[in-house]
Amino acid sequence: MVELLVVIAIIGTLATLLLLQLGVARAKARDAKRIADINQLRSAIELYFDDNNGSYPDDITIGNLQDYLSAPSVPTDPLTGNGYFYAIDPPTSPVRFHLYAELEGSNNGLRGDSDINSTGWVGDPRDASLAATEACASDTEIDCVYDTGQQ
Secondary structure, eight states: OHHHHHHHHHHHHHHHHHHHHHHHHHHHHHHHHHHHHHHHHHHHHHHHHHHTTTOOOSSOOHHHHTTTOSSSSOOOOTTTOOOOEEEEESSSSOOEEEEEEEOSOSOSSOTTOTTTOOTTOOSOTTSTTOOSSOOSSSSSOOOEEEEOOOO
C-alpha cells in the first residue's frame, strides 16, 4: 500500500512539472504569433502607404487593409483578443506609424533587434504625439514587436 502511495505521489509530481512547462510553451507560441501578426500588419500598412500617395491608414481595420491581408480579418492578440497598438503621426495626413504588441516573455531571443527590444526606451507610443524616444508600455520595460514605418 505504501509503495502504491509513493508511485502516485511521484506521478503527481511529474504531472505538475509537465503542466508548468506547457504554460511556458504556450506563452512562447503566443509571442511567435504576435511577431508574425505584426510583420503581416506592417507589410499590409506599407502596401497601403504605397497605393495611397504616401499616406498611412487612420486605423488598422479590415476596411482599410482587406486588399493587403491574406486573412478575412485583422489579426488580434492571441491571449486577449484585442487589436494591436497602432498610432499615426501626424493625425492628419499621416506620414509615419507606430505598430506594436507587448510580448509575454522577456527572454525571447529578440534582444539584438532595435525595432523589437524596448529596454531603456522612454515614453508611450500610444501617445499620438510620438516623441523621439518611445516605449512599449509607459511604466514597464517589456519587450515588444515594434515598427515605426518609413520615415
